[in-house]
Each structure stands twice: as structure tokens, then as C-alpha cells.
Amino acid sequence: NAGVTQTPKFQVLKTGQSMTLQCAQDMNHNSMYWYRQDPGMGLRLIYYSASEGTTDKGEVPNGYNVSRLNKREFSLRLESAAPSQTSVYFCASNGEFEAFFGQGTRLTVV
Amino acid sequence: AQSVAQPEDQVNVAEGNPLTVKCTYSVSGNPYLFWYVQYPNRGLQFLLKYITGDNLVKGSYGFEAEFNKSQTSFHLKKPSALVSDSALYFCAVRNDNQGGKLIFGQGTELSVKP
Numbered sequence: 001n002a003g004v005t006q007t008p009k010f011q012v013l014k015t016g017q018s019m020t021l022q023c024a025q026d027m028n029h030n031s032m033y034w035y036r037q038d039p040g041m042g043l044r045l046i047y048y049s050a051s052e053g054t055t056d057k058g059e060v061p062n063g064y065n066v067s068r069l070n071k072r073e074f075s076l077r078l079e080s081a082a083p084s085q086t087s088v089y090f091c092a093s094n095g096e097f098e099a100f101f102g103q104g105t106r107l108t109v110v
Numbered sequence: 111a112q113s114v115a116q117p118e119d120q121v122n123v124a125e126g127n128p129l130t131v132k133c134t135y136s137v138s139g140n141p142y143l144f145w146y147v148q149y150p151n152r153g154l155q156f157l158l159k160y161i162t163g164d165n166l167v168k169g170s171y172g173f174e175a176e177f178n179k180s181q182t183s184f185h186l187k188k189p190s191a192l193v194s195d196s197a198l199y200f201c202a203v204r205n206d207n208q209g210g211k212l213i214f215g216q217g218t219e220l221s222v223k224p
Contacts, residue, residue, distance in 0.1 A: 004153075029194035031210060040119070042200065043154075050210055058211065090153060092212070094204075097161060098144060099212055101153035 002026055006091050013081045013109045021076040021105050023091030029087035031094035032074040033058075034066060034089040037104075043090065049074055081109045114203050114215035122221045123191045131186040131218045133201030138146035142186040144202040145175055149218075154200060160184060173197070191222045 004025045025032065030051045035043040035058075038089055045058030047066040055066050063076045063085060074093075078085060086109045092099040113136045123129045135141060146154040158169025164224060165177045183189045184204055199216040 032211060035214070039172055040216065042116075043214040045211060045213060049122075049213050056211070071186075094210075094212060097142065098156040099154075099202075100156070101146075103153045 004091055004093055004100050004102040006089075006105050008105060009103065009104060011107050013078075013107065015082060015109060017081050018055035018077070018079050019081065020078075021089055021091070021107075022073070023075065023102060024073045025093035026072065027090075027093060027100065028071070028094060029095050029100075030071070031099075032068065033092045033094070033099070034064075034076045034090065035072065035090045036060065036085075037090060046076065046089075081107075082083070083109045084108050087109050112203055112205055112211070112213050114201050115215055116199075116201055116215035118218050119216075120219045120221065122223065125193050125222055125224050126190050129186075129188050129191045129195070129220065129222070130219060131199050131201075132185045133186065133215060135182050135184060135201070135203045137203050137205045139205055142204040142206070143175075143177060144204070144212075145169065145184075145186050146174070146200045146202060146214075149198075149199040149201065157186075157199075175202070184190045191220075193222050193224055196220055196222045 004038040007022045032049045049068040052071045089105045091102045145157040160177045168174045204212045
């Protein structure tokens with residue numbers, strides 16, 4: 001039982017490059033989330049998906065897009081990376097109550 | 111809009127002493143409240159939750175939290191701190207009547223010294 005799996009674990013991008021962060025869960029959860037974690041800022045919600053086929057903006061959606069491909073997968077795309085997007089990104093899925101988190105992706109934009 | 115505040119960036123406690131990590135929230139309706147813990151270079155782990163019922167809820171590793179509706183607080187407590195409790199703690203709130211988004215506070219670094 002893998003839980004929530006994120007790939008890649010580490011990534012370095014140049015300003016202006018694009019990339020997609022992948023997330024998959026095997027717990028049959030409806031809700032999935034993408035967060036970014038920055039020192040002193042806690043976890044800020046980027047996008048949220050309540051179910052397959054639906055997505056909703058969170059607190060800091062600018063510069064990101066998401067795709068809920070199916071019930072298992074929820075990807076986060078940076079179309080044109082900026083240094084301000086240097087962060088640690090976490091994907092999570094939510095059962096009836098508590099959420100389960102992936103191990104994170106450490107992204108550096110230079 | 112829902113929000114969570116953790117007023118202390120850092121809490122320092124001596125091993126064996128009780129600890130409290132504070133959390134207040136703002137949400138309309140009945141919230142679901144959570145505490146998560148993060149160890150260095152790891153994802154978040156669930157500690158405990160309040161959904162309904164008794165205001166005092168017990169969770170993993172001897173932690174408990176008290177829901178206070180009038181003060182809109184959900185403080186995390188432990189009677190006797192361990193050095194291994196040192197970590198980053200997050201309070202979170204979810205309101206399924208407002209789309210079910212899970213919103214986190216900014217986190218509190220707990221340091222337990224021997």
C-alpha cells in the first residue's frame with residue numbers, strides 16, 4: 001500500500017522552463033490537494049480537487065495549472081517557472097476525515 | 111473564508127514538562143479540526159482530529175487537543191514532553207460546507223531539550 005506517491009523528489013529548473021509534478025494515490029480518495037511549503041509560511045493551498053473532473057483554486061494559484069486525470073492522479077504544472085516558485089511541494093489526498101501526504105518535491109528555480 | 115492561526119513560531123519545553131501548542135481558527139459552521147506533525151525532510155503525518163462529540167480528543171504519541179468553540183481554539187497538549195517530540199506542528203481546518211478545502215496554519219516549531 002503506497003499511499004500518496006509524488007514524482008520527482010528533486011528538480012532544478014531554469015527560469016522560464018516548464019514542468020509537471022505528478023501525484024498518485026491508491027486509497028480511492030475523492031479529494032486531492034497541492035500545497036507549497038515555504039519557511040515561515042506554513043502550507044499554502046495551490047489547487048484542490050473535490051472529485052474526478054473538478055478543480056478549484058486555493059490560496060496561491062497564480063503561475064500553476066492542475067489536471068485531475070482520473071480518480072488516482074492529480075498533476076501540477078508550472079508553465080513558465082519563476083524563482084518565486086522555488087519551494088517544497090506536497091500532494092495530499094483526503095479520505096472521510098484525515099488527509100494523507102506524499103513525501104514532497106523540492107523544486108529550485110534558478 | 112476559513113483561516114487558521116498559530117500564534118507562536120516556536121515553543122521551547124524541557125523534557126518531562128507539559129507542552130501546549132496553540133491554534134485558533136475562523137470558519138463559519140461546524141469545522142473539522144486537525145493536528146499534523148512534520149519531521150525534517152518528511153511529509154506531514156496525522157496526529158489527531160476533532161469532528162464532533164467530546165471536546166477533548168486523544169491522538170498518536172500521547173498527544174491530545176481541546177476543542178473550545180467559544181474561543182474558536184484547538185490547542186495541542188501533551189502532559190510530559192519527550193526530546194523525540196521535537197518537530198514542526200501544523201493545525202488545520204476543513205469545512206465541508208465551504209467546499210471541503212483543507213487549510214493550514216503557518217506551523218509551530220516545537221523544541222524539547224533534555
